[in-house]
Amino acid sequence: MAHPSQLGFQDAASPVMEELLHFHDHTLMIIFLISTLVLYIITAMISTKLTDKYILDSQEIEIIWTILPAIILILIALPSLRILYLMDEINDPHLTIKVMGHQWYWSYEYTDYEDINFDSYMIPTKDLTPGQFRLLETDHRMVIPIESPVRVLISAEDVLHSWAIPAFGVKTDAVPGRLNQTTLIATHPGVFYGQCSEICGANHSFMPIVIEAVLLEHFENWSSLMLQDA
Known part of the structure; x- marks a missing residue:
């Protein structure tokens, strides 16, 4: 059961909950990396010449910020669909x-x-x-x-x-x-x-x-x- 000042999930008591905990950690790491990257870009724009108009209008940058979110969505979608399948699968219950x-x-x-x-x-x-x-x-x-x-x-x-x-x-x-x-x-x-x-x-x-x-x-x-x- 939950206990005072607990921040995380309860300990897993089933294979599905173990998978959910792994997925949570996986997604949290992706969010951490995204937040770090965005913070770095904001800091660089304030403190360097990253705000140059030729850089901001660069086609390479537009390609990166289009492809990168697509890759991130795939990294999140594939394991989540797998867990959804495991949660719905009912095979020969005792x-x-x-x-x-x-x-x-x-x-x-x-x-x-x-x-x-x-x-x-x-x-x-x-x-x-x-x-x-x-x-x-x-x-x-x-x-x-x-x-x-x-x-x-x-x-x-x-x-x-x-x-x-x-x-x-x-x-x-x-x-x-x-x-x-x-x-x-x-x-x-x-x-x-x-x-x-x-x-x-x-x-x-x-x-x-x-x-x-x-x-x-x-x-x-x-x-x-x-x-x-x-």
């Missing part, structure tokens, strides 16, 4: 979970099991136990096995919501009457927090999302207990 947004809570249904479904509400501040996080903890967590492709089907019951987990690089709109889908793969065990990222009403800020990634054998034990309780 588990499918349907997520429904409500005002103001989430409900989860494990479609591969007959009776595993539950609602997930935020735990009020007065009911928190030591070590739990205010406005982020829920009474029921979405549990998934690690290193397994999970397909998440997302929709909403009433208004627009957005199911977002920063550590997984996932942010998908929940639209009433429409079923969107995304995929995620947890690379290591842990508890990961997110929130609704769409302004969906008065209690918009009280729709946390908690994903608990566990080993496969622990997930099987959890699913067995859920089926027994059902």
Whole structure:
């Protein structure tokens, strides 16, 4: 989860988020180089004879400032298109979970099991136990096995919501009457927090999302207990 004074992204918990972090660093370096070049040109124009009319009207300069931005756009577009493809690709998921947004809570249904479904509400501040996080903890967590492709089907019951987990690089709109889908793969065990990222009403800020990634054998034990309780 995020921590005080944090400037960068949360640590990646999925291959897609790792790719997004690499793309962010790649693009940031390009922006840094562009800013440095522009600053150098401005400084040179002020302090040297770079403002000579023959230099400013040079055809070579016009060719450079036309071709150079095109090359920069290609360097940004190619990796971004690759990541978009990876985010949309859903190949043979091991588990499918349907997520429904409500005002103001989430409900989860494990479609591969007959009776595993539950609602997930935020735990009020007065009911928190030591070590739990205010406005982020829920009474029921979405549990998934690690290193397994999970397909998440997302929709909403009433208004627009957005199911977002920063550590997984996932942010998908929940639209009433429409079923969107995304995929995620947890690379290591842990508890990961997110929130609704769409302004969906008065209690918009009280729709946390908690994903608990566990080993496969622990997930099987959890699913067995859920089926027994059902």
